[in-house]
Amino acid sequence: MVDLDAGTLTTRELNLKIKALAANGAEEIRVLNPQARHNLAVSVLAPCDITFEGSVGYFCASLMDGPRVTIRGNAGWALGDNLMGGTIVATGSVGAAVGSTMRGGEIFVGGNAGARAGISMKGGTLIVAGSVGFMSGFMMQKGRIIVCGDVGDGLGDSMYEGTIYAAANIESLGNDAIFDRISEEELISIWETLEGYGIKEQYQFRKIVSAKKLYHFDALERLEKTVI
Amino acid sequence: MCGVCGILYKNRGDGARAPIGADLTSMLASMVHRGADSTGVTVAGQSRQSDLIVRVWAEDDADGQQALGKVEANLEANGARVKARSRVGDYLRVSVDYQGDVQKLADALVDMDGLVIHSIGECSEVIKDVGTAGDLDTRHNLGRLRGTHGIGHVRLATESRVDISHSHPFWAYPYSDVTVVHNGQLTNYHKLKRKYEDMGYRFQTENDSELIAVFLADKLALGATLSEALHDALGTLDGTFTFLVSTRDGLGYAKDQWSAKPLVTMETDDVIAMASEEVALRSVFREEIERVEPQENEVMTWSI
Numbered sequence: 001m002v003d004l005d006a007g008t009l010t011t012r013e014l015n016l017k018i019k020a021l022a023a024n025g026a027e028e029i030r031v032l033n034p035q036a037r038h039n040l041a042v043s044v045l046a047p048c049d050i051t052f053e054g055s056v057g058y059f060c061a062s063l064m065d066g067p068r069v070t071i072r073g074n075a076g077w078a079l080g081d082n083l084m085g086g087t088i089v090a091t092g093s094v095g096a097a098v099g100s101t102m103r104g105g106e107i108f109v110g111g112n113a114g115a116r117a118g119i120s121m122k123g124g125t126l127i128v129a130g131s132v133g134f135m136s137g138f139m140m141q142k143g144r145i146i147v148c149g150d151v152g153d154g155l156g157d158s159m160y161e162g163t164i165y166a167a168a169n170i171e172s173l174g175n176d177a178i179f180d181r182i183s184e185e186e187l188i189s190i191w192e193t194l195e196g197y198g199i200k201e202q203y204q205f206r207k208i209v210s211a212k213k214l215y216h217f218d219a220l221e222r223l224e225k226t227v228i
Numbered sequence: 229m230c231g232v233c234g235i236l237y238k239n240r241g242d243g244a245r246a247p248i249g250a251d252l253t254s255m256l257a258s259m260v261h262r263g264a265d266s267t268g269v270t271v272a273g274q275s276r277q278s279d280l281i282v283r284v285w286a287e288d289d290a291d292g293q294q295a296l297g298k299v300e301a302n303l304e305a306n307g308a309r310v311k312a313r314s315r316v317g318d319y320l321r322v323s324v325d326y327q328g329d330v331q332k333l334a335d336a337l338v339d340m341d342g343l344v345i346h347s348i349g350e351c352s353e354v355i356k357d358v359g360t361a362g363d364l365d366t367r368h369n370l371g372r373l374r375g376t377h378g379i380g381h382v383r384l385a386t387e388s389r390v391d392i393s394h395s396h397p398f399w400a401y402p403y404s405d406v407t408v409v410h411n412g413q414l415t416n417y418h419k420l421k422r423k424y425e426d427m428g429y430r431f432q433t434e435n436d437s438e439l440i441a442v443f444l445a446d447k448l449a450l451g452a453t454l455s456e457a458l459h460d461a462l463g464t465l466d467g468t469f470t471f472l473v474s475t476r477d478g479l480g481y482a483k484d485q486w487s488a489k490p491l492v493t494m495e496t497d498d499v500i501a502m503a504s505e506e507v508a509l510r511s512v513f514r515e516e517i518e519r520v521e522p523q524e525n526e527v528m529t530w531s532i
Contacts, residue, residue: 035507035510035511035514036505036506036507036509036510037507038261038505038507054516055506055510055516055517057505057506057507058505073516074506074517074519076490076505076506076507077490092516092518093519093520093521095490095492095521096487096490096521112521114487114521114523115487115523115524116487133487133521133523133524134487134523134524152523152524153524
């Protein structure tokens, strides 16, 4: 276990230290006094355990591939932005755009998430134990979003692919998002995933997918037609 | 991008004053990355006297001394009795005993060449300047100001020029004690500004955020509660915004229909605090906090 005191380091110094430790095979890194600062543990590309003893700011653990990050507190906007692989666990609540454009890995939020959770997701799994804000899953292209609490307006608006599972009240579905039948196997798989995070309740999830009515990939622009 | 923050100490009816100036300074300093063009605060509840505190900025008067004399003479000529005055460079602060219509006093002052009113109020004062929170604190000694509540702003200018008058907070001409800080852009600003000018309102700047202050004060003057005025704002203002308003008795916020601009709030037994980012709250409250992120079309108010 290596302790780093964020209070005594600039963000760049801290991130360089974390990356160097991870690259040199450190197994556990603990960051003290993060004080909700931005851009912590960005672009760490080797497997290791990183624990933040307190809240973090924007873009924490973004562009990351490999580590297991635990945040004992809250996170700001865009936690795990463009996550490639690895896992992120935040025990508190997180801001808007958690898991935006993530391509792989898993993010678990113990509290609530803000607006636009999982916006433009391209893979991986985003799990929120509490509620998510409006326009969550906007334009998602792949992956899973699992929400145990309430969901705001416009869920899954303009999603291309991927699946959203919601257990509680959904304020409204977004454009082109529809409910689909959920299979027993899917439910069991979600319950198993949640159990890994200590959630034993077997919620009855509803499944939301794209109706694909907005697909116009073969339609040509008027100008293109005249050229042909 | 801009940063906003606000703080209100509860249960201060007994007259005990809290370190509003110091709190706002730390919160704004921690959000310098959200804007370093200008910084400003409203500190409210410094005194509970019936005096009016007039804060003006003399644009063309480098040392302010000459302007101070003219401002005092103008105030006296309009029925206000000057009780105290002070000056930091070209910033003038005059405390007056005045029972009349604030608009009359404001019109008389704003008609003076190069004079901009930053605030008129019985209990709240606006202090703003170009530069960072550190600059503002050094120049105006913000840290010593105590009160019951206040709001602050760091600005990264997008729609109007960078100068002292286009800095936040904006005072709602000509109402006492209504000021606003805003993060965002209003898209129906010009249309609404013309409407309010037709109604007789005067605007001191070309900043869209000034309109929010005037809009809210107009509603309050017509008898709306602060919460009702903020709900009206959601229905009327178009664009992106998270704005905070400070009045004689409290604070409020409103957030646009897209939840485009950030805000987090926290509450303890003693205090309500809010800011664009948690990092600002943590600059005052070092221990871990429970914070709430307000969502789209949301309004909230608190009273001292």
